Amino acid sequence: MPRTHLEVFQGYVYAGAISANADALAECFTPDGVFEAPLVPEGADFPRRLVGREQIRTEMAAYYARRVGDGLAPNLEKSGFVLHDTADPDVFIAEIDTFFDPDETVSLVQIFRLRDGRIAHLRDYFTPGLVSSDTP
Known part of the structure; x- marks a missing residue:
């Protein structure tokens, strides 16, 4: 039985924003999946565009490692x-x-395309x- 939109969304949020688990986050994506954050400036700390599960895993692990101890955690x-x-x-x-x-409240919109x-x-x-302390 296919996962519901809610299940996909909750899995993505838990893997990323809540647990900062790059492996689990990458597994939310197809092998050729694309993550884009179009409003993030080039050269910022947070990745702007990642292509493929392995790049998502690698780049987000590096991002999470840089953010350790920043105290930035959502109040669920x-x-x-x-x-x-x-x-x-x-x-x-x-x-x-x-x-x-x-x-601090951050409002955002995410558009998901599934396969x-x-x-x-x-x-x-x-x-x-x-989320990006070193924007140009």
Whole structure:
């Protein structure tokens, strides 16, 4: 039975934002999956575009290692999301409001394109300043 959009989304969020597990995050993607963060400037700490499961694994592991001890963790009780289905059953949109203690909220939109129950393409639109300390 194929995974629901909610299951795909929750798996992605848990692997990345909650547990910072690059291996688990990479496994959310197809082998040729693409991750894009179009609003992140070139040269920023957070990756702007990653192609393929192995690049996602490698680059996100390096990013998570650089972020250790930064104290940036979402407050799940105050955060929320809404998922929107589209006419294409392999595409859905997530609207997210993530609350970080002590008093920072980041609103973002993610567009997921699936293939065989995994993420084939993800576009993540968010404010780069919070996760990227060295923007040019």
